[in-house]
Amino acid sequence: MAKFIYQMIVTGTQIVGRAFARALKQEMQASQQAAQRRATSAGANQESATQDLRHGISLEEATRILNIEKQLNKEEIESKYNHLFEVNDRSKGGSFYLQSKVVRAKERIDQELQLMGEKQNKRNEQSNSSVR
Structure with a gap:
């Protein structure tokens, strides 16, 4: 049995x-x-789509989490990030999960800003080389 x-x-x-x-x-x-x-x-370009897959969060979702406009302003991003990070601090009774989402959103937006900067540099180099 x-x-x-x-x-x-x-x-x-x-x-x-x-x-x-x-x-x-x-x-x-x-x-x-x-x-x-x-x-x-979403019609995203290849680099942005790659970053969406790598970070697991889209740029649209990241901007909604930080409550910022599509026009990415570094000062606004930093102030919203700092505010949301502090509000969701566990020692102050906040949520670790939400704090993690805020961090991931900022990482994704920072990555997008870096991609935009690289594209701008390439355009500047191309325009400078075509002027010569």
Whole structure:
């Protein structure tokens, strides 16, 4: 009798474990596909789409989290980030999850600003070389 119960427990555990692993794998695939669809449907350029996939957050979502306009102003970004980071500090009763989202949003926006700067530098170099 004990052997039968033991076999039922082991078999049940194996079934649940396989189902959980399959569900986790499907969720990861669905998440990656959604990020790819979001990046392509938004008409984003290739670098921005790559950053969306790498950071797991789109530029649009990042701007909504920090409550900033599409026009990226470094001073406004920094002040909103500092305010939201402080408000969500765990030692002050805030949420670590929300604080993490704020940090990820700022990282994503900083990355976009860097990409924009690199593009501007390339344009300047091209215009300078065509003037000569």
